[in-house]
Amino acid sequence: MAIDRDPMIWNVPLSFKPERLLDSCLDIKGNNFDYMPFVAGRKICPGQPLAIKQVPFILALLLEPYRNGDTLGSVLFLHFLPTST
Numbered sequence: 001m002a003i004d005r006d007p008m009i010w011n012v013p014l015s016f017k018p019e020r021l022l023d024s025c026l027d028i029k030g031n032n033f034d035y036m037p038f039v040a041g042r043k044i045c046p047g048q049p050l051a052i053k054q055v056p057f058i059l060a061l062l063l064e065p066y067r068n069g070d071t072l073g074s075v076l077f078l079h080f081l082p083t084s085t
Helices: 048-063
Strands: none
Touching: none
């Protein structure tokens, strides 16, 4: 059973009652894992695949103005080895 429908945490868990969070003692902004509507399952965040694909591009844009080199102005050559991590 999903944690959002656990009868030990919620009373009448299968009914839609958004007002149950108004006077609740749950900290829905912290690390309280009693309330996870968009983390996994059918209700996972629809923008997650797009965000994962955009992170490398944003990182490249942030690092583009910087050059690899030492303080004397010579170019630093990087040698990458294939590894499995």
